[in-house]
């Protein structure tokens with residue numbers, strides 16, 4: 300019997316697992332996919348929001364600034380890639396300048412520091428590639444960018460080190476309250492038992508909620524699509540540039556990534572099918588028009604990938620957080636800025652669980668911290684020592700990103716090892732560059748199969764069922 304079962308290993312479930320792992324509790328994190336961060340937590344704009352966007356008095360408004368500051372602190376502690384870039388919301392018309400004033404006042408009330416409205420000239424002094432048509436901008440120095448899946452993974456890794464049971468490939472299909480605990484159903488497999496259940500199931504959080512309580516909110520799945528530009532496009536902008544926001548999203552952005560690429564997007568489209576992460580020509584054209592309006596020199600021929608994520612928006616326009624049934628906590632409808640708020644949501648959740656009767660005794664043996672070897676960032680003289688101690692660091696597997704075999708083997712030895720090619724990509728950074736894994740993919744497959752004692756034929760590209768090889772040929776394996 301577990302004390303707490305968390306459903307959903309997105310950034311919210313991982314942040315809570317991390318927070319609770321410092322207490323003497325038996326924890327299980329249940330995830331339907333084969334890895335952590337397989338939902339919205341991997342397909343988003345990767346921005347640490349400063350906190351001016353949500354209306355004060357909403358949960359989002361209360362949790363954003365605290366979450367933002369905790370994000371920076373955790374990134375330091377857990378060696379998660381991030382950069383404090385600052386952000387600019389730009390206005391082309393007077394009505395949008397008024398909106399900037401509203402955002403400024405909201406931000407001040409929410410506790411943001413250093414916000415100011417600057418005129419077009421001042422904005423272009425900061426960012427020379429911005430359009431001459433821009434009248435004014437809201438500067439927010441505390442905003443930044445983060446590696447979102449590494450953030451979730453880092454917190455989950457530390458939690459596993461401290462006793463969390465991670466249960467991937469496990470879809471929760473029902474919940475039954477049995478007077479002092481839940482039976483968590485998972486198809487034909489025996490149920491998992493836990494005294495408390497936390498719903499962190501992203502776009503499915505309404506479905507999980509309705510397994511134990513009457514409907515209280517409705518998820519409106521809202522897709523956002525993106526261009527990812529190669530870093531050869533050069534230093535277009537240093538900070539995150541936002542178009543003025545709308546009710547459905549924060550507006551199209553031109554945003555640097557922690558790997559010096561650029562993300563352009565997202566749009567905002569309400570979906571019938573909440574699993575639909577396809578991209579459409581229409582949306583990409585709209586994004587392009589909005590982005591080029593802000594940065595006219597933007598060259599979208601540097602595009603190396605398009606992708607989409609689905610927001611767990613809801614009708615009430617705020618997070619839905621609270622004890623909704625006996626020993627059942629909803630961390631639901633966590634739309635943007637959910638990535639930024641993950642650590643503050645986890646703190647709030649931990650308080651709510653304690654109030655609901657979960658005994659919280661701090662562990663004396665908790666082991667925090669995390670360090671990652673990023674070979675290309677190591678000074679040349681130290682690299683030689685690495686290679687001498689482990690010749691695998693002398694073999695470059697991903698040429699675009701200069702990732703060595705030593706780094707791939709190292710991620711296989713972490714608390715939650717990757718099980719797919721993209722799992723290695725999210726941990727080691729292979730396939731993140733211009734060729735998007737075209738060259739290194741087969742090598743990564745070989746190493747993954749070798750290190751995990753699996754048949755190459757069983758290795759998937761990403762999610763369950765995404766097999767790459769179909770069968771043996773004379774000299775090796777045939778690709779799909």
Ligand SMILES: Cc1cc2nc3c(=O)[nH]c(=O)nc-3n(C[C@H](O)[C@H](O)[C@H](O)COP(=O)(O)OP(=O)(O)OC[C@H]3O[C@@H](n4cnc5c(N)ncnc54)[C@H](O)[C@@H]3O)c2cc1C
Nearest residue numbers: 307309311331338339340343344346471501523637638639
């Ligand atoms: C397009 C877009 C842009 C965004 N940009 C930003 C941004 O720049 N900054 C920011 O702060 N926020 C941003 N967000 C919001 C942020 O990404 C989300 O709020 C956050 O990732 C939500 O995390 P989560 O853990 O609640 O959901 P998810 O990451 O979706 O995780 C939920 C998990 O639950 C699992 N699950 C679902 N059903 C079941 C089941 N029945 N059994 C077991 N497991 C289940 C899913 O597989 C999934 O892994 C953006 C979101 C989107 C979509």
